Amino acid sequence: MMKTSTLFFSVILLVQFYNGFKMVAQDILTLPQLREDFLLFRTALEEAHPGIYRYETKSSMDGSFEAIEKELHQPLNQQEFYKILNPVLAKIGCGHTKLIPSEDNDFMYYYNTETLFPLKLFLDRNKAYVRYSYDTGNKLEPGTEIMAINGIGMEEIIHGLLNNLFSDGQNQTFKYYELNRYFNALFSNFYLEEGKANNKFSITYKDKKRKGSMELDAISSQRIREIDAKTENSLPYELDFKNANTALMTIRTFWPNGEKYNFEAFLKESFVEINDKNIENLILDLRGNEGGKDAFGSLLLSYLVNADFRYYDKLVVATNEKFSFVDHAQLPEGYDELKALITQTEDGEFRWEHNGNLTVQTPQEHPFKGQVYVLIDGACFSVTSEFCAVASHLDRVSFIGEETGGGYYGNNSGAFAIVTLPNSKMKLGIPLMAYYTAVKDYEFTDRGIMPDHPIRNTIKEVLTPGDEVLDWTLGRINKK
16 A cells, blocks of 8 residues: 555545535534534544554543543534544644545635635744735735734744644644644634634734734635745756765655656666766755655665665554444545455554565665765655654764654554544544554654754744755765
């Protein structure tokens, strides 16, 4: 089975599994309806999620489920119900688990999509700064600190949103990546009430130690998409030579697009050229790469090592039994047949042993033998973090930047069960495989890959032209 990236999985949820019913968000769910949906929600997670107790104990998760039951004491609309369920999913510590309440094509933009906060913010720890405005009439300067929105302090807002965002283990960098990318949507989902939002936002701000307040006009999700699309780079892979001794390889995704780009051919041609030029230093830029096809991670690593290596230690599933919630679920094609191939170990663990990355991996005939510097950030997730973990374990590369978003010891992903809650119509995406990388003895058992040379972005770096992480790396190479 192929691992499914976060981005691709989102598209699957929003497009492929549309069931023809769009719930009116203001519809009120009765207590029996809420309890029926919650029971299915809990049952599906406990039966199918292979990593539900990977970072949290069963007693801890049981306590969270029981707390939800106590909150279900009055009728709720869909958004109110979503806000109750979502933090429990976040507690699992699985960045691939999703709860999608909307049927439209705006991933993350679920509620109040015509009345969204109009500033693009950069959130750094407990503070928020203006990057730019989606409204050309707004004159706030980039770098202005936003102190509060609608009377709610930014520290409170950021803390609340972090508790609703998913990441592997106790990692925070992926959460901040999502927070910076989707703040406008997240604020709307968790801090604006459906049907009660208006066209104005009140803010307090601080600009050059001078405080002020103002009202801002709301904007639509379509406007946000139009502006943000201008900053996106569409090329998935690039190779550049910075000087006679240094090459820069940028890989923005491991998701295949065979019709337009061929990743295998790109790697083969790139490393032939790198070796022909006698390049001594390779900078591998993986920032912003959320993952994709797992075979591509091990393929890339095979160009950087000169000995056989192991990539995955094991792939674990929750059970080989039929799910009790199958009537409410969209399962992978041929799942019943695939289920028969699951094996059980002597200690009772259920494993999937039909993945090429479980076998011993062989290096390329002419691998690169020079110095490798990998640029990482919180968006390095799924396949990207797996590659980084094994490369780190083999002590083959140096990492520069921020902690990866994906866990060092693996993740839960692969195939998915998409469970539709019958009354609210929300869709719960449950990864069916727990991936364990072939690594050991790492200090941080519930975190991502830590950089050897940490460089944390601040608002100053975000607003300054250039690339501090790349410049630092080039400077280090030149000193050597």
